[in-house]
Amino acid sequence: MNLPILAATALLALLSAPLSADNTHTPAPAFEPSHPWITDLDLALEQSRKTGKPILAEFR
């Protein structure tokens, strides 16, 4: 899936996300557009080991 499609999908999900009953919280999160993400777990593990950064894994 390319970035424009991802962005459009996220925007659609955000616009269609219902608010809580009391409408007091910010709607569901969307991460696009922001940083590049990698899609290979082994590469992420290796980069984490090298850089000392934790991994943020997103499922959608």
Add this chain to the structure above:
Amino acid sequence: MSTPKDGPLGKLQEKYIRLRITNMAEVDIGVFEMDFNTTFGLFVLNHRKQVYLRYGARNDAGAETFLSIPSVAIALQRGLILHERWKAGSFTPPPAGKSKMSQTFPNVLKTVRENKCVHCHQVAEGQAVEIFALADFDKKTSPWIFPDPAKLGLKLKVDDPIVVEHSTGAAAKSGIKNGEEILKVDGKTVSTFADIQYVLHHLPRDRKELTLTTNQGPRKIALPSHWRVTDLNRRSIGHKMEPFPGFWGKPLTIGEKKKLGLPTESFATRATKFWVSTPGKQAGMREGDIVIAVDGASSSPLAVNAQVYIRLNYEAGDEITVKYLREGKTREAKYTLKAKPW
């Protein structure tokens, strides 16, 4: 809304190696274990596949109830703190889960072989089939997964769900007060709503008591009866369980029940869909009919809607009598249940 690089979430993301999983084929769900009946999930972990926290969960109200930008930001901040503590040796995350690849579920493998994208709900369906196949599977106790802390009397704050917004029931009896922060559940560190649900999910079935450690100290909660029960119709396991109830429907809200003079605990359900050959339709039911009783029963502590009641209490081949309302009149439909809709 987006999360630009210079925004709060963008800055937090920079501190992570960012991994995006868009296809559930060949995903180790032993490591990435979550409620897959959701729309969105995050994990924070280290290079040893030790998960610090998870984010993304559902309750009976929906899959978005506990999703919010502030709660994501808090989760990401907590993930960074736990990572630093792990590096410093002051935090021991649970060991990586036992490996279990998603394609071990036959339905997932089939999708992979068809060269199609595997979705989270397909993993949830695979898990449901696996639960049905358990040697000790019991319809009255086994189907409920990822319980809702609300059943313990914990109404949690949406933008920071380790904070108790309103304590009632068992939680209040244990001494938990509004505003307390839940730090551990059963001795396990929790940072998010999903973390709390995850620990509750893994509690042994025979547990009667649970210790929550809050910022005010340990609290012992006596687990109420049926505390694991959620609306099965909200999860794959509820859709996969046989028999098919004879109709598809949506449970009435408390307001709708009151309007019709039905008790609030009623499992009254509005029929919303039939196929031509579905048994309810063949017995005379139509879209809009409100099912109010099944063989004389009108409520159950295990079912908030009539469809789940039928799935839990009957088998394919059983004959049932459904009482329903149409235009203010009570009618009955008698039919034999089939395993599946077709």
